[in-house]
Amino acid sequence: MLYIDGISLNKIKDELETTLKGKGVNKIVQTSSLAISMNFGKQKLIFSCFSSLPLCYLSDQKEENLLDENTTFSLNLKKQISGSSLISIEQIGFDRILIFKFSKLNELGEVKIFNLYFEMMGKHSNLVLTDSNNKVIDSIKRFSLEENSARVLFPGIDYSNPTIDLKIDxxxxxxxxxxxxxxxxxxxxxxxxxxxxxxxxxxxxxxxxxxxxxxxxxxxxxx
Structure with missing residues (x-):
């Protein structure tokens, strides 16, 4: 398992933002059940939510699509994020949660903002797409109360951060x-x-x- 702490992630966040901020998303592919490839021109931003490899990184290599058909999550991601521009990448404190903010002009000429939360939490690692009001649109994993009694995650509810212990900055x-x-x-x-x-x-x-x-x-x- 590759382990990245919050301080290391903070450095990765800076590198990703320097490289990708202001660039447009022209293609999104769900390459496996728990991985997404997001194209910014020739550069690809890869999200992996596997418990053994929770990581996001840049790649210029072609990602192989291992899925036979699109999932609901990939369809929602394409609908809302394809054609948008990345406006910022934020981190919640020094925890292992990044927020990718996208801006998109809809058919009525209105600017819409979407948030993509990337939670690097071992077996609970997740990608969560929300609107500008932080209402959950979809997530690559959905947890019920039986699976995670501390947090419910499904479309239509307000996004809430995973339970995080209060620590010193x-x-x-x-x-x-x-x-x-x-x-x-x-x-x-x-x-x-x-x-x-x-x-x-x-x-x-x-x-x-x-x-x-x-x-x-x-x-x-x-x-």
């Missing part, structure tokens, strides 16, 4: 509090966006502030 964390949390091994539990790999390699408060402020710089490692 890493940008507001003081050096004193950082040292206390690190000494007590509670950085992951009490600070937003912290993952095991980050905490393992976080040697000092200065290292954390550097990571938060520096621009993205992808690297390849061979183990």
């Amino acid at each position: 890493p940008n507001l964390l003081s050096e004193k509090d950082f040292n206390i949390e690190k000494e007590n091994n509670t950085l992951i539990k009490n600070v937003e966006g912290m993952g095991k790999l980050l905490v393992k390699n976080l040697s000092s408060y200065e290292k954390l502030t550097s990571i938060l402020k520096d621009s993205i710089s992808p690297k390849l490692f061979l183990d």
